[in-house]
């Protein structure tokens with residue numbers, strides 16, 4: 001099979017690049033102007049697809065091409081209005097805290113997905129081909145539908161170019177993306193620019209949704225699958241750089257087309273991620289990322305300076321009471337609720353260890369991947385080497401920590417969004433490895449038939465109550481160790497370091513190692529949790545380690561707050577309660593989680609923990625004190 | 639003690655530092671002056687590893703330290719402050735200094751991670767040294783105040799105290815007097831001279847000519863990235879090139 005069809009590669013390259021470009025350029029545009037990554041961009045794309053589907057259903061008998069044209073206008077218009085709404089309601093209020101805006105957009109993404117599931121069902125819709133027919137060019141096949149995608153992308157790029165470089169409003173957009181302060185001084189209305197940018201970015205996502213709707217199936221989760229690619233493209237291109245996004249879209253179009261044509265299509269995710277990691281290792285800001293000031297420093301919010309904390313004794317008493325409550329829990333609960341309890345404990349280890357990761361200043365999206373690695377390590381060590389569960393439990397943690405260190409080395413040089421997005425991509429790639437390397441990891445079925453932990457002290461862990469106590473012991477031990485780490489000198493040093501990395505270097509702190517330490521430590525405990533998870537389920541399946549699961553962990557930390565050790569625990573409690581209360585209407589769960597996140601970011605940015613400590617302080621509202629002179633500009637630049 | 643040789647740094651087409659060579663001898667107060675944008679802060683960033691040099695070498699005690707990362711430089715006993723106030727805003731003044739005592743640490747990494755007694759008692763010791771240092775700066779009663787709540791001038795002084803906590807032999811100060819009132823300026827200069835008498839070496843960037851002329855043993859002048867002159871305060875105050883550079887900028 002050495003007869004490679006070069007023409008087909010070229011055709012696939014063009015159509016893939018067109019799609020990636022169309023989708024990613026909108027994301028890059030929004031980032032350039034608003035400095036925020038819009039996680040819900042994928043859902044705008046999905047809504048474009050549904051717009052086409054709705055119009056098809058509403059206009060039976062109308063020629064397909066006409067419906068298609070109508071959809072190409074109406075879909076993006078509707079989504080653009082939604083985009084402007086999002087700008088007004090979410091991004092504008094959070095413009096001084098871009099990371100908050102990003103988290104809120106993550107919540108929005110889940111809300112939109114849940115709404116789509118409620119309105120249209122989970123099942124994906126396959127649409128008829130809008131523009132049937134194909135031509136042969138030099139031995140390659142080009143369907144007219146793909147030709148339309150390519151032409152559409154080119155037309156959109158030309159229109160965008162014209163808008164940005166030839167119109168007054170476009171110049172304002174460019175000015176705002178270069179320097180917001182200078183743009184303000186020139187009298188540019190940033191609010192209007194923001195609205196305009198969101199409208200254009202959202203419309204572009206919707207256009208690609210309409211164009212691609214009949215190429216790929218329309219489903220509530222199509223956005224999530226597509227945004228992964230868009231992230232890779234904008235990271236490699238350089239966040240906020242439109243030429244960068246186009247270059248990277250061409251690059252990945254080429255790579256993916258070669259891989260697919262040669263029959264390695266299923267490895268595309270893995271190949272792309274490896275390329276991304278390599279690029280990041282050499283260009284931490286992407287290929288064409290604007291060279292930001294080399295010493296720029298993440299924002300320091302001295303927001304709750306002087307906040308009152310619950311005293312350590314009080315926290316200890318509460319923790320003891322909580323542990324006692326959990327110890328008595330199986331006596332009162334039905335078997336179903338004991339199962340819920342076990343999963344709660346596993347989640348508890350996850351959120352506590354996730355907070356340890358966060359203290360170093362980066363929100364990882366790969367924490368569930370660490371859980372998966374722990375679970376897979378357990379499965380492999382048991383089925384291949386026949387080790388005892390008791391040896392496997394810490395070993396699984398160790399394996400996760402080692403993998404964490406391996407991906408941390410390229411990823412840790414990045415900051416903020418880059419860190420989040422690159423861990424997101426790396427996590428997905430590792431999950432794809434589990435699915436694609438069937439011989440090693442068992443493919444989509446995973447590793448079935450794991451035996452429960454061997455008896456210990458005459459206790460059998462087939463019994464769920466005993467397993468609950470096992471999980472409780474592991475959870476309490478992990479919790480105590482991580483708590484000690486949190487109050488230890490190293491833990492406090494890491495938190496301080498994340499606040500001011502320049503100063504930390506100047507006083508002899510090795511920020512890179514400290515970050516890796518926190519990251520690996522978090523991964524270790526997530527890996528142990530994975531071992532417990534596998535042992536409880538009795539199997540390991542890649543489908544358990546979803547983005548939704550990761551979202552739950554992030555949501556717990558956002559809702560609870562991450563300043564203290566107890567915030568994420570509080571958040572997880574709230575999420576679990578929502579989950580159990582809505583057990584009969586479980587499509588509503590992501591909706592409520594998403595709404596809770598958005599609400600928290602907008603109205604209680606310090607999380608529930610902030611509320612609690614405010615109540616403890618018995619001060620209704622702390623006096624607002626201006627953050628003393630722009631501390632975030634701590635850089636050594638003059 | 640510190641010697642730089644042909645140190646060069648370009649930002650795009652701009653020559654921020656152009657083949658600068660000079661030496662700082664131990665136990666002196668060395669001044670680094672020059673008009674705005676002449677490359678003084680860039681010099682600091684190159685020496686302390688915050689920016690890579692395009693060309694040239696940095697020698698510390700005869701050892702080539704070019705290109706080492708900042709934390710390695712700091713551990714060798716070379717401390718710096720930042721032109722803007724820089725501290726850990728959420729921590730108290732004492733906590734700031736304790737964090738900065740990292741180079742004094744002797745307890746094991748495990749003890750520090752698990753909050754064991756040896757680490758705790760060491761930290762308490764560092765707290766006491768911090769208090770002693772604060773005494774010297776007349777800030778003893780501010781030890782438990784959060785850094786963010788201090789007035790700007792005091793934060794600037796805290797920056798100097800942080801640098802001193804790192805167990806340095808040479809301290810590089812980037813405009814420590816900027817933003818201080820007259821009383822604070824005099825007080826800080828007295829402290830700095832005292833430190834120098836105790837054997838510390840200082841490199842001082844400053845725009846306050848009077849302070850610089852009074853305090854320094856030697857002065858180096860930069861202009862547009864090139865070394866313009868070097869000598870004692872008397873020589874510099876009479877140096878025609880220096881006078882022209884300063885007058886030139888005032889006219890412009």
Ligand SMILES: Nc1ncnc2c1ncn2[C@@H]1O[C@H](COP(=O)(O)OP(=O)(O)OP(=O)(O)O)[C@@H](O)[C@H]1O
Pocket residue numbers: 293294295637638649652654672673674675676677678679680681721
């Ligand atoms: N990170 C950077 N990127 C680009 N240019 C820079 C950077 N840092 C400094 N420069 C430029 O290099 C030149 C020297 O800057 P530097 O900060 O070293 O001057 P300085 O002598 O400290 O001035 P000042 O007295 O105002 O502090 C300036 O023109 C400045 O704009």
Ligand SMILES: [Mg+2]
Pocket residue numbers: 637638678679680721
């Ligand atoms: Mg300067």
